[in-house]
Each structure stands twice: as structure tokens, then as C-alpha cells.
Amino acid sequence: MSVSSAGLRARKRQDTHARLEEAAVALVLRDGLEQTTIQAICERADVSPRTFFNYFDCKDSAILGMQQPALLDEHAQEFLRDVVHADAITAVLALLQSMFDLRSARPQIREDRLELIRRHPQLLVNQLAKVTQAHGQVAQAVQVLLRRDPRFAGHSDADLADLAEFTLGSCVVALRIATREVVAAPDDLDSDHIQQRAHWLVQQLVKEIDA
Amino acid sequence: MSVSSAGLRARKRQDTHARLEEAAVALVLRDGLEQTTIQAICERADVSPRTFFNYFDCKDSAILGMQQPALLDEHAQEFLRDVVHADAITAVLALLQSMFDLRSARPQIREDRLELIRRHPQLLVNQLAKVTQAHGQVAQAVQVLLRRDPRFAGHSDADLADLAEFTLGSCVVALRIATREVVAAPDDLDSDHIQQRAHWLVQQLVKEIDA
DNA sequence: GCTATTGTTGCAGTCAGTGCAAGTTTGCAC
DNA sequence: GTGCAAACTTGCACTGACTGCAACAATAGC
Incomplete structure (x- = not known):
């Protein structure tokens, strides 16, 4: 079962996906967030602008390599079903990190993404906000966790x-805050x-509440 | 110093502002969030679409009657400078409520807004998210508070x-969550x-962390 | 090979949001 | 009240995200 046995169609899809990610990251790094259009990304990735939306729901998702919202729901349920952590906070943090994993990409893309987050903190805000909005399915998975x-x-x-x-x-x-902070100190990326x-x-939040 | 002494220009501005708010609320209530365009709002308010953006930065802001982001910054600093609360959480919650005050509008608009929040929870998510993003000035005001x-x-x-x-x-x-919850029970709106x-x-969050 | 499925693309369209410049209205000083 | 400066409105033209649709191309599985 080598990689190439995955079927031509699936491999092409992965390839297009990767090309779009690479193009998005490279162009935003070179030209800036506002200056980079979806059209430009598509030209570099050699696909039609219309095809872009078969892979990502918006520009930011391509830049940070986020999955489509619907996939996030499934992933959340699956992840929280099995994993048992010390506390709910730890479990949810781990879930979020697994959804939005800066380690997963190829080294070059990863480094570039970190730089992009440094330059455009808004990216992190917008993308992580989507997790909250995602049909409430993710929140429901957390509810199941809490009930245990x-x-x-x-x-x-x-x-x-x-x-x-x-x-x-x-x-x-x-x-979001922790990521931005840790990313700012390149040596500590972990x-x-x-x-x-x-x-x-x-x-720390605990200390603010009962004064 | 009656209201009418505020100057013709200022009164006209207030009037246009109020007309836009009213039009936005009424139309979204009637036609739905997606179906209501800025152009339609402007036609009802009898102003040019271009003028809309002199008063609000996007559709959602008009619907919920949010001030422009720049004004939020000033307001935050002013609010937190003087007020002393039992704890930081209480102070920040009070600040946020003062920024986004469902009580401030005329009764009809207010009731309609509550209904819109019920129908479109996304409105609350998007608008309150702006507070976080607003140039970090608001966060800076909170930092001053914590340092005390x-x-x-x-x-x-x-x-x-x-x-x-x-x-x-x-x-x-x-x-956001508390508002949505309380708004859902009309009798308890407070x-x-x-x-x-x-x-x-x-x-409750505190209880999750040290297991 | 044949067929159903899946993916790609172009096209036409809607809508949010912006910059600019021309025109209008208001405030204010004299 | 005249005149000037500031503020406000508006139309115009434009960019760019995003969508639905229908035709076309490629792949999978038999």
C-alpha cells in the first residue's frame, strides 16, 4: 500500500490542494494579505478561480490551510470521544490544536505560515473564530465531554x-493569544x-474573579 | 439647552443615523439577514448607498446599532479609567455591556433587535468579535485596569x-452566550x-481546570 | 469499452466595500 | 447677510469575494 496506490483522482486532489496552499502562502508573504487576490493564487496554482472554492471556503482558509467547516465537526466528535485528559480545558486545547495544526505542513510552508501570523495576527482571529461558529457541533462535542x-x-x-x-x-x-506569543519567539515554537x-x-483568570 | 439647540447639522446627523438603524432592523426582521441588502436599507432610509458608510462600517453594525470601532476605543479608556468594580471580570463585563447596550434604543427597535438576535445568533458573534479586534486599544485599557x-x-x-x-x-x-440565553426568555430581559x-x-470555568 | 461519479471550468451575476471628485449644506466670523 | 471654510451627501467607477448553473473532462469500476 504505497502512497501512489491511493488512486489517481485522490492524488490529484491532494496535489491541487497542496498547490493552492503553497501559492496562497507564497503570495501573501510576498505581496501582503490585502494585495493578494484569490485570482492571483489560482493563477500561480494553475487552477481556475472557480475551482478554488471546491477546496477552501475563503482566502484565509487557504492561507492557513484550514479544513472546511463541515469536516471540523466530525473531527471534533471523533477526537473527544476517545481521548481522556486531565481536565476539560486541556482536552479542548488539544482538540483545537489538532484542528489547526501548525506542525502538519511541510517545513517551508510551516515557517512561512508562522511569519504570516506574525505579520497578520488577524488571520488567527478570523480562522479560530470559525471554530466557534461551526454550527455549534463542536460545542456539542465539548458538552458530551463535560457530562462525563x-x-x-x-x-x-x-x-x-x-x-x-x-x-x-x-x-x-x-x-490564539498563546500561539501569537509563542510564534513571536521563534526558538520556542512548540x-x-x-x-x-x-x-x-x-x-490566571481565576484570580480575577473573587476579589 | 434644549435638544433642538444642538445645531441643525448635528440633528440631521442623528436623524439619518436613526433612520438607517430603523430601516436595517425593520427590513432584516421582514426579509431575513441574507436577503436584506445595504441598498434596500438605504432606499428605505432615503439616503444614498454611499452615505451608509459614513455612519456604519458594515451591515451588521447598522442592524445592532454599534458605534464605529474608533469610538469604541475612546469609550473603553474613559469607562475603565474611573469605574471601580469588585473584580476585573465584573468591570470588563460592565464595559462591554455599555458598549453594546440593548437598552439604549427606542422600545420598538429594542424589541425588534432582541428578536433578530434570537433568529440570527451570528449577529452577536460577529459584532462582539469586533471589540476584540479593535486595534487592541480596548485590551490595553483592560491592562491598565489589571495593573491596579x-x-x-x-x-x-x-x-x-x-x-x-x-x-x-x-x-x-x-x-455573548449569556445575552443569547437571557434574550431567549423574554420575561427575564435585564x-x-x-x-x-x-x-x-x-x-464554572474555574472548576474545569484543576482536575 | 461503457457508464456513473466526480471534478473542472467559464459565464453571468449579486453584493459588500472603497476612492475620488463634484456638488450641496451648514457653521461661523465679520 | 455676505462670504468663506468645514462637513456632509452623492454619483460613478471600480475591485474583489463569493455563488449557481450548465457544459465539459477525467477517473473509477465493471
């Missing part, structure tokens, strides 16, 4: 739903560092 | 900046209820 925790046994479904959404939202914010920093942020 | 708290005296500026942004982000999420609910969410 005996400390939340007494809560109503409505309370648990709100709390799940809030947990997800807060983790998104923490991960998913564990990002996670630690995000976790630290949540812990 | 002796419990955070030992932190570096970088830590404090991150923590301020995280605090702001979490409060935005909490307020800013205090929203604030209590948001505060409760943050408190």
Missing part, C-alpha cells in the same frame, strides 16, 4: 450547553509551549 | 498584556441577569 465529569453532574442540559460553549470560546481565545501558555492564561 | 490590582503586581508587562486580552476575550464570549449569567460562566 462528575463535578458537573448536577447541572441541567441548558447550563451544560452554555458552559460547553463558553469553555470552547475561552480556549479559542487562549490558544505545541506544548503554546498549550502551557494557554493553560496558564485560564489559571 | 495588587495581585498582579508581580507580572511582567508582556504577561499582563496577554492576560488582559484573554480577560477581554473570555468576557466577550461569556457575554442587564443584571445577563451579567450574572456571564459571571457564573466564568466561575
Whole structure:
């Protein structure tokens, strides 16, 4: 079962996907976020502008290599079904990192993406915001996770739903800030560092509340 | 100093502003969010489409009556400079509510807005997200607030900046969820209820972290 | 090879949002 | 009230994201 046995169609799809990602990253790095049009990306990737939207739902998704929203839902349910973590925060942070994994791409693309995040923090804000919006399916997966925790046994479904959404939202914010911070210091790029920093942020929040 | 003494120019501006808000709310309520175009809003408000952008930066802002982002910054600094609250979370929640005050409009508009939030939760997500993005000035105001708290005296500026942004982000999420929840139960519409609910969410988050 | 499925593309179109320049209205000082 | 400067409105032309549709091309599986 070598890679080439995956079928011609599937390989072409992967290839086009990769070319679009590469083109998006390279052009935005060279010309800037606003200056790069989808049309330009398509020319470089040698596909029709219309085809672009068969692979990504918007420009930002191509730049950061995010999957389509619908796929995020499935991924979330699958991920949280099995994994057992120390606490819900850790589990959700891990989920988010697995959705939006800066390590997954080829080294060159990865380095370029980090630079793009440095130059355009807005990218991270916009893309991570999508996780929150994604039909609430992700939040629902978190709710299932919380229900397994005996400390939340007494809560109503409505309370648990709100709390799940809030947990997800807060983790998104923490991960965004932590990523930006850690990315700014190139030597420290490490998913564990990002996670630690995000976790630290949540812990500090505790201190603000009961004064 | 009656209202009419405010100058003709200022009064006309207020009037146009109000007409645009009314038109946006009425049309979205009647036709739906996607179906309502800026052009239609302008026709109803009897102004040119080009003029719309002298008052709002996008469609959603008109629908919910949000001020321009630049004004939000000033407001935040002013608000947090004087007010002293029990804790930072409470202060930030109060700030956000003052920025985005569902009570401020005329009764009819207000009721319609609540219905629109019920029908299109996305409105709240998108608009409150802007607060986070607004040039970081709002986050900076929160940082000043945190620095006044002796419990955070030992932190570096970088830590404090991150923590301020995280605090702001979490409060935005909490307020969004709490607003949607409270708005869904029409009898309970009360800013205090929203604030209590948001505060409760943050408190619950604490319980998730140290398992 | 034949056929159903899947992917690509061009086309035509809607709509948000921007810059510019010309025209109009208001504020204000004299 | 005259005249000038500032603020506001408007039309125009434009860019660019994004969508639906229908024709065409390529692949998979038999």
C-alpha cells in the first residue's frame, strides 16, 4: 500500500490542494494579505478561480490551510470521544490544536505560515473564530465531554450547553493569544509551549474573579 | 439647552443615523439577514448607498446599532479609567455591556433587535468579535485596569498584556452566550441577569481546570 | 469499452466595500 | 447677510469575494 496506490483522482486532489496552499502562502508573504487576490493564487496554482472554492471556503482558509467547516465537526466528535485528559480545558486545547495544526505542513510552508501570523495576527482571529461558529457541533462535542465529569453532574442540559460553549470560546481565545506569543519567539515554537501558555492564561483568570 | 439647540447639522446627523438603524432592523426582521441588502436599507432610509458608510462600517453594525470601532476605543479608556468594580471580570463585563447596550434604543427597535438576535445568533458573534479586534486599544485599557490590582503586581508587562486580552476575550464570549440565553426568555430581559449569567460562566470555568 | 461519479471550468451575476471628485449644506466670523 | 471654510451627501467607477448553473473532462469500476 504505497502512497501512489491511493488512486489517481485522490492524488490529484491532494496535489491541487497542496498547490493552492503553497501559492496562497507564497503570495501573501510576498505581496501582503490585502494585495493578494484569490485570482492571483489560482493563477500561480494553475487552477481556475472557480475551482478554488471546491477546496477552501475563503482566502484565509487557504492561507492557513484550514479544513472546511463541515469536516471540523466530525473531527471534533471523533477526537473527544476517545481521548481522556486531565481536565476539560486541556482536552479542548488539544482538540483545537489538532484542528489547526501548525506542525502538519511541510517545513517551508510551516515557517512561512508562522511569519504570516506574525505579520497578520488577524488571520488567527478570523480562522479560530470559525471554530466557534461551526454550527455549534463542536460545542456539542465539548458538552458530551463535560457530562462525563462528575463535578458537573448536577447541572441541567441548558447550563451544560452554555458552559460547553463558553469553555470552547475561552480556549479559542487562549490558544490564539498563546500561539501569537509563542510564534513571536521563534526558538520556542512548540505545541506544548503554546498549550502551557494557554493553560496558564485560564489559571490566571481565576484570580480575577473573587476579589 | 434644549435638544433642538444642538445645531441643525448635528440633528440631521442623528436623524439619518436613526433612520438607517430603523430601516436595517425593520427590513432584516421582514426579509431575513441574507436577503436584506445595504441598498434596500438605504432606499428605505432615503439616503444614498454611499452615505451608509459614513455612519456604519458594515451591515451588521447598522442592524445592532454599534458605534464605529474608533469610538469604541475612546469609550473603553474613559469607562475603565474611573469605574471601580469588585473584580476585573465584573468591570470588563460592565464595559462591554455599555458598549453594546440593548437598552439604549427606542422600545420598538429594542424589541425588534432582541428578536433578530434570537433568529440570527451570528449577529452577536460577529459584532462582539469586533471589540476584540479593535486595534487592541480596548485590551490595553483592560491592562491598565489589571495593573491596579495588587495581585498582579508581580507580572511582567508582556504577561499582563496577554492576560488582559484573554480577560477581554473570555468576557466577550461569556457575554455573548449569556445575552443569547437571557434574550431567549423574554420575561427575564435585564442587564443584571445577563451579567450574572456571564459571571457564573466564568466561575464554572474555574472548576474545569484543576482536575 | 461503457457508464456513473466526480471534478473542472467559464459565464453571468449579486453584493459588500472603497476612492475620488463634484456638488450641496451648514457653521461661523465679520 | 455676505462670504468663506468645514462637513456632509452623492454619483460613478471600480475591485474583489463569493455563488449557481450548465457544459465539459477525467477517473473509477465493471
